[in-house]
Amino acid sequence: MVDAIRSDGDGQSLVPLPEWPAAARLGAWALFWLLNLLVGLQEYLRHGGQRLWEPFVWEGSSCLVATFIVAWQWQVVKRDDAYLAEPRRWFMRRVVVLLPISLAFVTTVFGLRHGVYAILGLSYQHDTWTSVYLYETTKFAMFFMLFSAVFFGVRSYAAVSRERVAAARAQALARQTQLIQLAQQIEPHFLFNAIGTISETIHSNPALADKLLSRLAGLLRAATDLTRRPDVSLREELQLLEGYASIMRERFSDRIEELAFEVPEELLNCRLPSLLLQPLLENAFKHGVEKELGTARLKVSASALPQDRMQVVIECNLGTLPESVRFGTGITNLRERLATTFGNRANLAVEPRAQGGVQSVVTLPCVR
Numbered sequence: 001m002v003d004a005i006r007s008d009g010d011g012q013s014l015v016p017l018p019e020w021p022a023a024a025r026l027g028a029w030a031l032f033w034l035l036n037l038l039v040g041l042q043e044y045l046r047h048g049g050q051r052l053w054e055p056f057v058w059e060g061s062s063c064l065v066a067t068f069i070v071a072w073q074w075q076v077v078k079r080d081d082a083y084l085a086e087p088r089r090w091f092m093r094r095v096v097v098l099l100p101i102s103l104a105f106v107t108t109v110f111g112l113r114h115g116v117y118a119i120l121g122l123s124y125q126h127d128t129w130t131s132v133y134l135y136e137t138t139k140f141a142m143f144f145m146l147f148s149a150v151f152f153g154v155r156s157y158a159a160v161s162r163e164r165v166a167a168a169r170a171q172a173l174a175r176q177t178q179l180i181q182l183a184q185q186i187e188p189h190f191l192f193n194a195i196g197t198i199s200e201t202i203h204s205n206p207a208l209a210d211k212l213l214s215r216l217a218g219l220l221r222a223a224t225d226l227t228r229r230p231d232v233s234l235r236e237e238l239q240l241l242e243g244y245a246s247i248m249r250e251r252f253s254d255r256i257e258e259l260a261f262e263v264p265e266e267l268l269n270c271r272l273p274s275l276l277l278q279p280l281l282e283n284a285f286k287h288g289v290e291k292e293l294g295t296a297r298l299k300v301s302a303s304a305l306p307q308d309r310m311q312v313v314i315e316c317n318l319g320t321l322p323e324s325v326r327f328g329t330g331i332t333n334l335r336e337r338l339a340t341t342f343g344n345r346a347n348l349a350v351e352p353r354a355q356g357g358v359q360s361v362v363t364l365p366c367v368r
Helices: 022-046 053-083 087-119 129-199 206-227 234-251 278-289 329-345
Strands: 231-233 256-262 271-273 296-305 309-316 347-352 358-365
Touching: 022 053, 053 087, 053 129, 087 129, 129 206, 129 234, 206 234, 231 234, 234 256, 234 271, 234 278, 234 296, 271 329, 278 296, 278 309, 278 329, 278 358, 329 347, 329 358
Parallel strands: 256 296
Antiparallel strands: 231 271, 296 309, 309 358, 347 358
């Protein structure tokens, strides 16, 4: 993960952007100097050179000093990341130090060469110092600006990567906040309906009302815990459904012939938005069992689909859908949560069953 970047009052980077792996940087640097050595050796032999160690001393001294300068500059340019959006200003900060660094490079390199030759009892011959400084500083300046351009490209790419990660983090945070808000809208709605269900039994069957209130307390504890998380496992969601179903089974004990759960074990660890299925089972009771006569058969089932997707179906044999159905806040809320979490990879459909009744079908990725 790319680290965030902070700046002090001077616009300097305080937290480094990601860098190339050390092995890659060292490998590229070694290859560059190996090519320089081969070219220098070829030129030396072409001009009739006899002491083969000389090109190694020349290129080696340049490589040693240049390595220190490049390593130092790599640390320095990190402080100028705030100017990456202004290339002219960024490069001007390199140009300002170009002359003193060039002079220091030439002086140090030729000092090393004179030292090596002196140790060997020889004299290092070269053009006049004026010619040396004019030629070598010009050559080093080209070298320095070339690597500055490379540094600029690397740092710019890292900055773009950092911006992308920051944007992704902000988007994820906004999505998570939206999911929490949507989930919190469900809890009061669920509580209101559950209390309404129990209130209908207080006078007709006080013992049942007391039993349902006890189960509701446990169910609300579980529901409150789930709404604090944007997503839960299918196993956790089903436990909540079973708690809710036990309350409704007690209330409609003479009407419910079957209330079954058929979910394969391999799907229980799939993640889905919390409290996604409970409102759908609640709708099955509210619009099917409560409003229609007859014996009710309800089933909650899940099945795996290709491409790591799954389908959850909550069906009831009672109830009908009008031709021009308009869904309320509950279904709209659930669809918004699915869209926020999965985009167009998830879908919620409420449709007639082929055998009569109504079913809710949720299709979504199986993320474990």
